Structures are given as structure tokens and as C-alpha cells.
Amino acid sequence: MxxxxxxxxxxxxxxxxxxxxxxxxxxxxxxxxxxxxxxxxxxxxxxxxxxxxxxxxxxxxxLATVGTPGEDMHGIRILFEDEHLIVVDKPPGLLSIATDQERDRTAYHIITNHVRESAKGGRIFIVHRLDRETSGVMMFAKSESVQQSLQETWHDSVLERAYVVVVEGTLSKAEGTIETWLKESSTRTMFVSRPGDGVKAVTNYKVLSTSGEYSLLEVHLETGRKNQIRVHMQSIGHPVIGDRRYGSKKNPIGRLGLHARLLSFRHPVTQELLTFETAIPSSFRKLFAGESQSRH
Structure with missing residues (x-):
């Protein structure tokens, strides 16, 4: 190492x-x-x-290298690890945590095995989640106290969360803010409710590129509600590609067009400002080959 x-x-x-x-x-x-x-x-x-x-x-x-030679991380890339935290780049198609149907092939299970390779009895704790088909930056705590510290101070500790999203069609505005109230149905699908009913959700977006058929957006969250980006994109008539649950009829890349690109936060123990930024997935970029694209 x-x-x-x-x-x-x-x-x-x-x-x-x-x-x-x-x-x-x-x-x-x-x-x-x-x-x-x-x-x-x-x-x-x-x-x-x-x-x-x-x-x-x-x-x-x-940073020190991490991971054991030959260790099967199922496509997970470790971006940062110390005694308190582990930050990873999760691939699409991998659950964050276990469900009744899937217990072993989850980011939680795989990273727990990795942590136990270096520390007997090592554990990790969920801080936040990404949907199964969403790729990108995700953070876990290595102790319950660090987990609680991050969750209790999330709005102050996390300075920026940015996503890149591919949606259907061309948006009428180059940038904007979507502000609604969201509720969950009996089938666990989120939907836009009337003002004051449910939880408030605020999403800011900026168009980076468009091909006419699809648009690439940079999205910043002011709130972190379940499926927030997906339901908000559906609510303005531009669902995320590959998202059948929220109205998409097109799936040109064989996955959900949603990637958690950037996470910037203050370390709960050292107070150091850490920023982790990943590349826009190549499958996203290929949809806009030849188009003018902003660089952020």
C-alpha cells in the first residue's frame, strides 16, 4: 500500500x-x-x-492506494478512504443497500467486505443513498458516531451535490429551478402533490448540451428527497432517459441517464474541505457527439 x-x-x-x-x-x-x-x-x-x-x-x-489485489469490487471505484470515511464511485445497476430480493450484491455489502480485509470487525454505516440505476459519488461512514454527525449536520457539512442528467427532448429554458411538494404513493412511486402536502423539494438545473432529441443537464439539489430529480424531470415533461417508472419512453444507453458527479463536504472529524468530482459517463457524452458542450 x-x-x-x-x-x-x-x-x-x-x-x-x-x-x-x-x-x-x-x-x-x-x-x-x-x-x-x-x-x-x-x-x-x-x-x-x-x-x-x-x-x-x-x-x-x-492518497494511499486502497483495495486488495484481486479483490472483486463489482465496478466500485474507491475515491477516498481514511479511518472515518470511505467515498466511492458507484456503478449503475448496483443497489446501495440490501432489499428482500438482493442482499449480497450491494455497495454496502461489497464495501463492508473491503473494510474487513484491513480491520477485523470493521463496519460501515449508510450516510446517504443512490438509486440502483444511478451511478456516481457516494459516501459511507466507518462508525456510528461519524454517521450521526454527518446526518445531523448534512445541510451545513455538505456544500455541494451536483448531478449530470440526460433527459428526453429540448428544454424551453437554458436554466431554471423546479420547486414542488412530493408525496409517495402506495406503490412507492413519488409524485408531485399540492403545495403544503408532503415534503418540499427544490432542484436547480442548467442545460449543458442538446441534440434536439436529448438534453444533457447539470443539476444541483437544494433538498434530497427520494427520486427527486427523476420526478422533477417528469413534472416538466422531460423525463430522464431509461426511467420507465417516471415516464421515459427512450433508453438509448441501456441504463438510467443519471450520474452523481460531484460531492463537496467538510470532513466531520478533521474539518478539512473535501471535493470529489467524477467524469461525465462516456455513454452520456456519445449522445451529444458533435454538439457544443459546456465544460464544468
Whole structure:
């Protein structure tokens, strides 16, 4: 296992040359692999671009490698791990936690096994969930006290949650806010209710690209209700692709068009600001090949 290392930036420089100079014992391919795996943080943010521009006085941290050689993580990529937390990039098609029908092939079960590889009796605790078909950044606590701290201070501790979403059609507004009240039906499907009835839900969106048939959105949540993005997109007539439950009739990529791209929060123990950002899935981008696309 590679140990953590911290370097201070003295002069303006691109990230890859800086890393090669700072770790002369590591080969170029090894350093590139560290970037690809998300092991490099600049001022608390995971950075994967080789040409990321560094400024004087910034701090570059190399995170320890995680995972056991040969360990089957079922497509889960670990972004960060310390004694208090573990942050992962969950693939689509994997449940967050067990159901009556599926107990073993869940993110919770797989990561529990991983934690127990390094600490006998190790446990993880659910902090928040992603739908089965939603991919992206997800966080677990390693103790009940850290879990409770995060859940009790969620609105203050979590500074940003951003998703990328592919929806049907072209939106009339380039950006906007959807604010409704949501309720759950007897079949566990969420729906828009009348004002004051249910729970309030607020979703902000911005169109990144459109092909006419589909639109790629960046979405920020002010509230975290069950299926919030999915039901809100349906409510404005632009359901998430692949989402039959909420009105979609098209599934061009064979999965739900929803990805939790970014999570930024203050560490509940160290108070360090941590930001984890993943790439837009390639299957999303292919739908807009040739289209002008914003970079965020």
C-alpha cells in the first residue's frame, strides 16, 4: 500500500511535471496511473487532469492506494478512504443497500467486505443513498458516531451535490429551478402533490448540451428527497432517459441517464474541505457527439 504524501507548490506549474519532480522514484506511467485512479488531491479536490495548472502555496496530497489485489469490487471505484470515511464511485445497476430480493450484491455489502480485509470487525454505516440505476459519488461512514454527525449536520457539512442528467427532448429554458411538494404513493412511486402536502423539494438545473432529441443537464439539489430529480424531470415533461417508472419512453444507453458527479463536504472529524468530482459517463457524452458542450 502506498503511503500518503503531501507536497507544497512553490511555483506555477502543470500537475504532471510537478508530480514527476516531487516523486522522482516513481515512473511516468505510475504517476499517470495515480491521477487516473483519483489518488491526487489539490487543495482538498480530487484532480485527474495531467495539465491541471497549479498555483504557488497550493497543497498536493497523494492518497494511499486502497483495495486488495484481486479483490472483486463489482465496478466500485474507491475515491477516498481514511479511518472515518470511505467515498466511492458507484456503478449503475448496483443497489446501495440490501432489499428482500438482493442482499449480497450491494455497495454496502461489497464495501463492508473491503473494510474487513484491513480491520477485523470493521463496519460501515449508510450516510446517504443512490438509486440502483444511478451511478456516481457516494459516501459511507466507518462508525456510528461519524454517521450521526454527518446526518445531523448534512445541510451545513455538505456544500455541494451536483448531478449530470440526460433527459428526453429540448428544454424551453437554458436554466431554471423546479420547486414542488412530493408525496409517495402506495406503490412507492413519488409524485408531485399540492403545495403544503408532503415534503418540499427544490432542484436547480442548467442545460449543458442538446441534440434536439436529448438534453444533457447539470443539476444541483437544494433538498434530497427520494427520486427527486427523476420526478422533477417528469413534472416538466422531460423525463430522464431509461426511467420507465417516471415516464421515459427512450433508453438509448441501456441504463438510467443519471450520474452523481460531484460531492463537496467538510470532513466531520478533521474539518478539512473535501471535493470529489467524477467524469461525465462516456455513454452520456456519445449522445451529444458533435454538439457544443459546456465544460464544468
Amino acid at each position: 502506498t503511503k500518503e504524501a503531501i507536497f507544497s507548490v512553490q511555483n506555477p506549474q502543470m500537475l504532471l511535471p510537478f508530480l514527476l519532480e516531487s516523486m522522482p522514484n516513481k515512473g511516468r506511467n505510475k504517476v499517470k496511473s495515480m491521477l487516473t485512479r483519483g489518488q491526487v488531491m489539490v487543495d482538498g479536490r480530487i484532480v485527474t487532469r495531467h495539465d491541471h495548472a497549479l498555483r504557488p502555496n497550493q497543497t498536493v496530497k497523494i
